[in-house]
Amino acid sequence: MTIDWLAFTPWSAIIGGVLIGVAASLLALFNGRIAGISGIISQLLHFKSAPKEHLPWRILFLLGLISSGWIYQLFFQLPVISPSNSIATLMIAGLLVGVGTRLGSGCTSGHGVCGLGRLSTRSLIATISFMTAGFVACYLFLHSGLI
Amino acid sequence: MKLRTAYLSGFIFGVGLIVSGMTNPKKVIGFLDLFGQWDPSLMLVMGAAIPFTFITFRWLEKNKQRF
Numbered sequence: 001m002t003i004d005w006l007a008f009t010p011w012s013a014i015i016g017g018v019l020i021g022v023a024a025s026l027l028a029l030f031n032g033r034i035a036g037i038s039g040i041i042s043q044l045l046h047f048k049s050a051p052k053e054h055l056p057w058r059i060l061f062l063l064g065l066i067s068s069g070w071i072y073q074l075f076f077q078l079p080v081i082s083p084s085n086s087i088a089t090l091m092i093a094g095l096l097v098g099v100g101t102r103l104g105s106g107c108t109s110g111h112g113v114c115g116l117g118r119l120s121t122r123s124l125i126a127t128i129s130f131m132t133a134g135f136v137a138c139y140l141f142l143h144s145g146l147i
Numbered sequence: 148m149k150l151r152t153a154y155l156s157g158f159i160f161g162v163g164l165i166v167s168g169m170t171n172p173k174k175v176i177g178f179l180d181l182f183g184q185w186d187p188s189l190m191l192v193m194g195a196a197i198p199f200t201f202i203t204f205r206w207l208e209k210n211k212q213r214f
Contacts, residue, residue, distance in 0.1 A: 004184035007177050009168055013188040016167020017195025023160035024196065025203035030152035035160060057153035064157025071158070072165050081171045109160075112193055117200025118208075131179075138179040 024113050031057050036110020037065070038101035104130060167192045 024035040040058045043050045101107040104126050115123020168174040177186030
């Protein structure tokens, strides 16, 4: 393991992390909800069976999340993102992320930021599991020569 | 009120993702690439966020709010 000092951005990571922590705290304090993004999206897709009273805050949270990029670029420059993958690969990858987060009942936001913050054993196991799976998958795809 | 805080929370969350670089798949893969050139940024993002949720959930727990 060698640290990529050129790619490592400690200060922006910490500042961004603080914002994410504040955002998750706001939703917990004022709405009494967990800021788990995969869960919020999946419950929106299940709008027929999910309790109706939860619909508005979920929509507003996602609107905030999506509009943030647009509002941000009015004042600052957005980071340059250039995925080298085809649209088909991105769609399959996105679908797998969705299925995986549903199987694991949460993602980096719900289990990672919120679950670990409330010292949930379930979330700790989930976070260790998906991070380990990510490390292994990355190794298989980038270094093993098998894929 | 609740709708405004839900929007605000999503908005701040999104800005946090942009500022931290986590909207860029390259940064996430850089973190997962433990056996190559490792970019620890994602660890600091979580490490900076969790103290806030920790304090918040402890406070809520004390005030008997269940999730």
